[in-house]
Amino acid sequence: MDHQRVQHTGGCHCGAVRFQVWTSPNLHVFQCNCSICTKKQNHHFIVPKEHFTLLQGVENLTTYTFNTHVAKHTFCKTCGVQSFYTPRSNPEGYGIAPHCLDPGTVASVTVETFCGEKWEESMLAHKTIRNMSRPAEKDTL
Numbered sequence: 279m280d281h282q283r284v285q286h287t288g289g290c291h292c293g294a295v296r297f298q299v300w301t302s303p304n305l306h307v308f309q310c311n312c313s314i315c316t317k318k319q320n321h322h323f324i325v326p327k328e329h330f331t332l333l334q335g336v337e338n339l340t341t342y343t344f345n346t347h348v349a350k351h352t353f354c355k356t357c358g359v360q361s362f363y364t365p366r367s368n369p370e371g372y373g374i375a376p377h378c379l380d381p382g383t384v385a386s387v388t389v390e391t392f393c394g395e396k397w398e399e400s401m402l403a404h405k406t407i408r409n410m411s412r413p414a415e416k417d418t419l
Contacts, residue, residue, distance in 0.1 A: 361378035
């Protein structure tokens with residue numbers, strides 16, 4: 279597993295919301311087909327809360343929840359872009375939209391399909407997703 283971390287920065291379309299995230303330059307992105315991810319075309323990678331910092335725009339964020347209300351779909355009130363959110367699979371972390379990162383720090387992107395239509399079954403079958411928001415044992419900066 280890749281334990282090297284780099285600082286990525288990103289934000290919403292209008293620039294009101296800005297964040298930084300420390301993770302690998304080689305992103306493991308999930309493409310989910312649950313009802314909301316399908317509508318939003320939500321592709322995301324997961325990081326521990328400790329590796330995410332909201333730099334500006336807390337007052338410009340609003341949140342949508344549904345069903346179990348565990349996932350917090352946070353987006354900019356001005357432009358409507360969801361650059362990050364709290365995923366149901368990892369409520370102790372963040373799901374980051376790779377397309378909202380500033381250019382220059384991503385080396386590669388691997389996309390994995392996740393069957394959100396059968397969320398409970400998929401979570402049981404997936405070997406690593408629940409641990410993706412936990413810091414790695416040997417994290418390095």
